[in-house]
Structure formats: C-alpha cells, structure tokens
Amino acid sequence: MGMNLGFLKYARRTSQSEEPLERIKHYNEFHLYLSNEEQAEQAARCMDCGVPYCQYGQNIAGKTVGCPLGNLVPEFNDLLYQGKYKAAYSRLIKTNNFPEFTSRVCPALCEKACTCSLDGDAVTTHENEFAIIENAFDSGLIKPVHDIPRTGKKVAVIGSGPAGLAAAAQLNMRGHTVHVYERSDRPGGLLMYGIPNMKLEKQVVMRRINLMEREGIRFYTGKNINTKRKADDIVAGYDAVVLCCGASQPRDMNVEGRDAEGIYFAVDFLTSTTKSLLDHDLKEGTYISAKDKDVVIIGSGDTANDCLATAVRHGAKSVLQMQRHQRPPLVRSADNPWPEYPNIYVPGYGQEEAAVVYGKEPSIYGATVNKFIKGDDGKLSAVKIIGMQSVKDAKTGRSSLKPVKGTERVVPAQLALIAAGFTGAESSIVKAFGLTSDRRGAVSVTDGGYSTDREKVFAAGDMRRGASLVVWAIREGREAAREVDMFLNGYTNL
Numbered sequence: 001m002g003m004n005l006g007f008l009k010y011a012r013r014t015s016q017s018e019e020p021l022e023r024i025k026h027y028n029e030f031h032l033y034l035s036n037e038e039q040a041e042q043a044a045r046c047m048d049c050g051v052p053y054c055q056y057g058q059n060i061a062g063k064t065v066g067c068p069l070g071n072l073v074p075e076f077n078d079l080l081y082q083g084k085y086k087a088a089y090s091r092l093i094k095t096n097n098f099p100e101f102t103s104r105v106c107p108a109l110c111e112k113a114c115t116c117s118l119d120g121d122a123v124t125t126h127e128n129e130f131a132i133i134e135n136a137f138d139s140g141l142i143k144p145v146h147d148i149p150r151t152g153k154k155v156a157v158i159g160s161g162p163a164g165l166a167a168a169a170q171l172n173m174r175g176h177t178v179h180v181y182e183r184s185d186r187p188g189g190l191l192m193y194g195i196p197n198m199k200l201e202k203q204v205v206m207r208r209i210n211l212m213e214r215e216g217i218r219f220y221t222g223k224n225i226n227t228k229r230k231a232d233d234i235v236a237g238y239d240a241v242v243l244c245c246g247a248s249q250p251r252d253m254n255v256e257g258r259d260a261e262g263i264y265f266a267v268d269f270l271t272s273t274t275k276s277l278l279d280h281d282l283k284e285g286t287y288i289s290a291k292d293k294d295v296v297i298i299g300s301g302d303t304a305n306d307c308l309a310t311a312v313r314h315g316a317k318s319v320l321q322m323q324r325h326q327r328p329p330l331v332r333s334a335d336n337p338w339p340e341y342p343n344i345y346v347p348g349y350g351q352e353e354a355a356v357v358y359g360k361e362p363s364i365y366g367a368t369v370n371k372f373i374k375g376d377d378g379k380l381s382a383v384k385i386i387g388m389q390s391v392k393d394a395k396t397g398r399s400s401l402k403p404v405k406g407t408e409r410v411v412p413a414q415l416a417l418i419a420a421g422f423t424g425a426e427s428s429i430v431k432a433f434g435l436t437s438d439r440r441g442a443v444s445v446t447d448g449g450y451s452t453d454r455e456k457v458f459a460a461g462d463m464r465r466g467a468s469l470v471v472w473a474i475r476e477g478r479e480a481a482r483e484v485d486m487f488l489n490g491y492t493n494l
C-alpha cells in the first residue's frame with residue numbers, strides 16, 4: 001500500500017475538460033490531464049483495501065462492476081504513487097493489451113466498485129491508467145517485440161475491433177502467424193469508425209496497429225469475408241479462425257414514415273464524419289451533415305451521446321435526444337447500494353455541450369418517436385413524439401414501457417438518427433461460416449466458451465457476447481486466444 005490514509009489527505013481530482021464552447025470548434029480529445037505529481041497524489045488515495053472489488057468484474061444485481069480484465073488496480077496505483085512508472089506499466093499490461101483505449105473510453109467499472117466510493121469519491125483509477133500508459137509510450141518503454149519463436153501455425157482473425165486486436169496480439173506473442181482481415185478501409189473496428197475522434201483520436205488507434213504490424217501481425221483491409229466461398233477459403237487456409245466481427249446489426253424502428261429521406265442509423269452518421277475527417281479534414285462534404293438542421297436522436301447511451309456531440313460540431317440548428325426511460329436520480333437510491341453499479345444520472349459530454357450551445361437540456365426522457373413526417377419531396381420534415389410510461393402487467397407483475405395517449409406533439413426535424421442499440425451479429429457472416437446464432441443474435445458457442453459449431457472456428461467480442469464495451473471485447477479476445485492456443489498446442493500459458 002502506498003500512503004497510509006492517503007484517501008483522507010487528498011480529495012479526488014480528475015482532468016479538466018476544455019470548455020464546451022471551445023472544444024466544439026474541433027474534433028480532438030479535450031481533456032487537460034493532471035501532472036505526474038498530481039496523478040501520484042491521486043494514486044495515493046488507493047486504500048489497498050482487503051477486498052478490492054475494483055479488480056474483478058462481477059455481476060451484482062444484473063450489472064458488472066469491477067474490471068472485466070482483472071486489472072491489478074491496487075498494485076499499479078501503489079506503483080504510480082511511488083513514481084515507479086516502469087513497474088506500474090508492467091503490472092498494467094499483464095491483464096490489458098490496450099490500456100490506451102480503455103483509459104480513454106472505458107466507463108471505469110473499477111471506479112464504480114472502489115471501496116473509497118462507499119463513503120466518498122472513488123480513486124481516479126481510469127486516469128491513473130492513462131498516466132501509466134501514456135508515460136510508457138512517451139518514455140520509449142513500449143517497443144515492438146521481435147524474435148518471437150514461431151510455431152509454424154497460422155491463425156486468421158476476421159475483424160479488427162478491440163476483440164480481434166486482443167486475440168491477434170495474444171496469439172502472435174505465442175508465436176502463431178496471425179493475419180487480420182478487415183472489411184473497412186482502416187483497421188480498428190468501432191475504435192476507428194464508431195467512437196468519435198473526440199473520445200479516441202485515431203492516431204492512438206494507428207499507433208497500436210503500427211506496433212502490432214512491426215511485431216509481425218499482417219493486416220488486410222478492404223477484405224469482406226461474407227460469402228461461403230470466402231469463408232471456406234479462409235477456413236481451409238489456416239489452422240484456426242477467430243471471428244471478431246462485432247454486433248453491427250442496428251435495431252431499426254418500425255414506425256410510420258420510416259422511409260423518409262434523412263433518417264440514418266447512428267453508426268453510419270458517426271462513421272461518415274470520422275472517415276471524412278481522416279480523408280480530407282471534412283472539406284469535401286461527403287459525410288452526413290447536420291449543419292443548419294433540426295436533429296432528432298432516438299436512443300440513449302454512448303452512441304446517442306456521440307451523435308449529439310458530432311451534430312453540435314457540424315453546426316446543427318437544434319438537437320433533441322429522446323430516451324424511453326425516465327431520467328435516473330442524481331444520487332444512488334436506497335435500493336441501489338454500493339457496490340452495485342450506480343444507476344445515477346451523469347450527463348455525457350455531448351449533452352453538456354448541447355446544453356451550453358443551445359441554452360437548454362437537449363434530452364427528453366420517457367418519450368419516443370411514433371411517426372416520421374415527410375414533405376411532398378419525400379424528405380423528413382418533422383417527427384411526432386409520444387410520452388412513455390412504465391406499466392405493470394397485473395397477471396405477470398412484469399413492467400414494460402407503454403405509450404401514453406394524449407401526450408403526442410410534433411417537432412421539426414430534417415435529420416433523424418436512430419441510436420436504438422444493436423440486434424447482434426450480421427446474419428450474412430454467420431451464414432457464410434455455416435454457424436448458428438442464439439436468440440440475442442450472438443454467435444452460438446460451445447459450453448460458454450469461444451469455439452463455434454464449426455471445427456477450428458472461434459468467435460469473440462460483441463459477435464459472441466452481444467453489443468457491449470471495449471473492455472469486454474479485449475477480455476473476450478484474450479480468452480478466445482487462450483482457447484485457440486490450447487486447440488493448436490494442446491496446452492497454453494496465455
């Protein structure tokens with residue numbers, strides 16, 4: 001343990017964010033991080049408590065708290081407090097291949113379970129992790145590992161999101177030859193196209209990909225493995241195949257007027273902005289633009305919030321986000337005690353920005369769109385909104401959200417973005433490999449593991465688990481690699 005009673009001496013302090021009116025002028029990350037000395041003080045707050053819930057992801061009351069990767073949180077906090085960056089880095093990468101991603105985009109399930117937050121503020125583990133990994137990059141600690149003894153076995157990884165990258169990194173370290181096939185023009189999955197540059201700058205993704213390439217992994221972009229012939233060729237050409245194709249089938253809305261021009265899925269909107277940003281700094285107008293439009297975003301969570309932030313940067317005339325559920329309370333309710341996941345309201349960065357730019361809170365709760373209204377030209381002109389409320393079924397006792405008659409109203413909209421979640425893996429990929437999927441749309445696997453119905457084909461990440469988080473995708477990639485290694489070698493030390 002670092003500082004005895006450090007949590008009493010120092011108050012929690014996190015990075016400052018650039019002011020909303022300034023940061024919306026660009027698409028870059030906007031956190032102003034603490035100095036090394038300040039971060040060490042924050043690390044000193046870690047109590048090294050007897051039962052560190054932070055370092056083990058477990059399901060409590062239906063939600064995960066604690067790190068799904070099993071990050072050795074008290075250990076690296078202590079080493080950071082002592083200024084032992086190299087040792088802290090070596091602890092961190094024992095369990096996490098890509099701390100530079102998780103320390104930027106993870107919702108920090110570790111902090112939700114931190115013992116300090118039982119009666120006070122959690123340790124800043126998320127930003128401690130950032131300090132350790134960025135220091136390791138800056139100080140040249142991270143170098144490509146060469147001369148890995150090769151096993152002569154070849155593995156194909158399909159999909160280069162965090163799950164595919166983690167599987168590839170682990171298998172490569174074990175000496176297997178790894179080829180990653182990606183259908184997009186750039187590798188990274190949702191880290192590249194999905195999560196906006198403001199949350200994760202794309203050079204951070206490429207920094208890791210370049211490192212992996214220098215370690216011997218080959219990336220083939222623009223390769224869509226979506227037909228039986230292509231799938232069969234891949235299976236025949238490799239000793240094992242790991243499918244990490246995500247859960248990119250968006251949930252649609254079965255609502256009147258859905259065919260109006262101007263309605264898009266959120267990921268398509270976000271992807272078009274990032275691609276234009278990277279290709280030509282948004283100068284060629286090839287992206288779905290929100291400029292001067294009334295924008296309606298249907299859905300909650302990260303994706304909806306990213307749409308808000310992006311629409312604000314485009315220069316939308318107005319933004320409105322609709323969430324079916326009621327707004328959660330500001331503090332934990334009595335039936336949601338620590339260490340359960342705190343079901344509380346924390347405004348997202350996009351919500352904060354929209355509130356400042358348009359002078360009012362952009363989100364309405366307990367509401368959805370029940371009609372898209374189009375003009376004679378077929379273009380979206382407005383949406384009809386209806387209130388929703390939770391109604392308990394007298395027979396089953398189960399609650400569900402039902403529309404409330406008489407609450408309808410019409411608001412102008414020329415752009416609608418559907419951020420209503422995902423229904424699972426794309427069926428074309430599942431079919432191409434001759435696999436089956438379960439009722440959640442996730443690829444079926446054997447005994448809760450990673451092997452699929454097809455010999456030597458494995459699946460991991462959102463494709464196996466359903467739409468989730470980067471941290472879970474990394475864990476899945478690591479665990480799948482372990483199973484593949486076992487399959488190839490008959491034993492594993494991964």
Ligand SMILES: Cc1cc2nc3c(=O)[nH]c(=O)nc-3n(C[C@H](O)[C@H](O)[C@H](O)COP(=O)(O)OP(=O)(O)OC[C@H]3O[C@@H](n4cnc5c(N)ncnc54)[C@H](O)[C@@H]3O)c2cc1C
Pocket residue numbers: 105106107158159160161162163164181182183184188189190191194195196199223224225226244245246247248267270302303306429460461462463467468469470471473
């Ligand atoms: C807008 C948005 C914001 C998010 N924000 C966060 C966040 O802040 N924090 C967080 O933890 N999580 C966030 N998530 C969730 C997170 O990004 C995912 O859980 C994670 O990326 C899943 O990783 P994956 O590797 O399983 O799949 P993906 O990242 O989806 O990668 C799958 C890859 O497979 C490729 N592929 C698919 N089919 C084929 C094929 N047939 N042939 C070749 N390649 C193929 C795809 O092109 C893609 O590159 C967000 C998700 C979205 C949509």
